Amino acid sequence: MPEPTTATILGAWVAAGLTLFIYSFLYKDNPLFKLGEHLYVGISVGYSVVLAWHTVFLRLLWEPLRKSVSEAPTLLESYILLIPAILGFLMLVRFIPRIAWLSRIAFAFVVGFGSGVAIPRTVSALILKQIEDTVNPLITMGANGLSMGLDLASPQSGVNTIILLVGVVSVLFYFFFSVEHTGPGMVTARMGVYFVMIAFGAAFGYTVMSRMSLLIGRFSDLIKFSGAEYGYATLVLLAVTVLTLIGWEALVRQERQGV
């Protein structure tokens, strides 16, 4: 492995320090956590603004507009990019109450265009395609004639098609409040609740896995940065964090007793 550069070592110290500062919240809310939190928010916003300025304003608007105008100043289409530029500018006039109404033109364009593009595509891809998959044939014609798959591990098997159909219908019925859930209706609604609970369980399990992965990611970096090649960054900063928390706790107690 190549020796880390000065920039990498500096980055390791910043990363290890901020990770420890953020995790110090697990003890309780404290100034180190606040420092880490504010830096995170500030840097994220700053990074986004700079990238958006370079990508959107300079690369997509200013440079092509300047090029087209300098190449053919008399052609009307050289100025076509002024239309989105004006619409974008109109969004900003929301901050001037007297002419804030002008921003509605830009928003109307965004909503109209967005809905027009999204609605047909979304209905086709997310609703119709999913309905189509809910009503798969139970019996299929194969090389050995008609058969119904009973393999629970195969998503396309007949038995899974039945489970899917029962699940969809019962969950939909559970959320259908125009009919009282009594008798067979209660059985169906209760079944829907079980399906919903299984879905929540799966989602929760995956969420736990996801959160643990983030923890593993940070711990892996902390272990890496605790080596001699990074100047024992993690160990030094862990000691600094713990000592700062002890000092801060003592200060808070002293203040409390003083009151």
Place this chain on the structure above:
Amino acid sequence: MKEFARRMVGIDRRIIFLLIAAAVLLPLVKPFGLPIKVSPEVKAVYDYIEALPERSVLFLSFDFDPSSKPELEPQAVALLRHAFRKNLRVIGMTHWLTGTGLADGVFSKVAAEMGKERHKDYVFLGWSPGGGSLIIAMGQDLYKAFPSDYTKTPTRGMPVLDGVQNLRDVNYLVSLAAGGAGIEMWYVFGKDKYRFEMAGGSTGVIAPGLYPFLRSGQINGLIGGLQGAAEYETLITQKGTATAGMDAQSAAHFVIIVLVLLCNVFYFMLRGEKGRPN
């Protein structure tokens, strides 16, 4: 016994944090090498890429930012290693503004490791606004949507994009997503309209919501979370950070399961006591 249960239910949550920290830290320091079983949905992605002829076009969309790095970066690294090993051309981009630097870093790192050249073997287009509209624009003309790449080099005439005019010329697309602006969006505005094959790689949080797409064939494979990344690393026989983290993942899950079970036992022991729910 009830007194013990009462004390346990009211335990300081920081003790639980320490338990989880220990469960994650110990296997990372001293791994015990649990086996990794490859799921059919991850194998499907591997098989599709494996079957692509040389110099085919793989489109990799980095739809995440540093907050999902531990889960999705290992997936990206494994996919890139596989693609470069197969000598595929790779086009990358991101829909997440704050993920731009991270994505370019992953490309540069893996390309250097595999001896691949920017603009010849791969290109990272960077970020552009628009989401779904951008995908539609790329489906019509890739060069109008991205006149230049992340390094400000004009895209037209790049050897890596030879024969690629729009999304219809892409052989396979994988979106590595941490949220809505990712797999779903690529399907809705991309695959459904321009008819290319695609798969997804996702964080664990959004993976359950993507299984209906997998079942219906809207995506042909799914790499879910760190587990999926570890499975892909197993398939390409090149272990990385995901495989290293799987022991810690299993140990943490074991501790959580034990804690959930114990909590339920204590809850039922104290059921009916004054001030506690029945």
